Amino acid sequence: MIKIAPSILSADFSKLGEEIADVEKGGADYIHIDVMDGHFVPNITIGPLVVDAVRPITKLPLDVHLMIENPDRYIKDFASAGADIISVHVEACPHLHRSIQLIRDSGAKPGVVLNPATPVSTIQHIIEDVELVLLMTVNPGFGGQSFIPSVIPKITEVRSLVNQVGKSIDVEVDGGVNPDTARQCIEAGADVLVAGSAIYKSRNRKKAIESLRDSM
């Protein structure tokens, strides 16, 4: 079963509550929240305050994607604000195992993220400790960018790594996902699709979600 995680980065922030209700009604599985600090990526977005505000208005799991330097400093804050899944970038974590344990100790499910140029071998030794692997299919920082096709073989690689572990771990892709690229990602082994512009720039969010889920 393919899960769809709309990224609120492309939503209308002046009516965020309605925008989240719309995708929840439309069949979304997670709400993807992009946290950017202007250091790890060249953009600044939202912090724990927004996660806290969003928590009571949806039953869906909040999938929080931290694109920040030194994420260990903020993991507790995001977990207390109501994040269900917290994902950290390999490139931002010199002590990756510790960061993952911090997420688990804070009560959230740990995820790990790889930029397009980061090899899968960097997560080989922590794969059993995470519940989600997120593969960036754009360089992180902005919504609405074009999908990078050279990431496809990495999806296959992560899928076979996850299958070896033999426990349920989400394989999520993020960036430039539309019905065409979604099909390629699912074929390669992805089972969670993050989509910002493909969902929020469509008038009918339910249809957009269905066309991603049914892209095979």
Ligand SMILES: O=C(CO)[C@H](O)[C@H](O)COP(=O)(O)O
């Ligand atoms: O992490 C992200 C960017 O760094 C976003 O989740 C991603 O870009 C979603 O937007 P789109 O589907 O428009 O590419």
Ligand SMILES: [Fe+2]
């Ligand atoms: Fe994201």
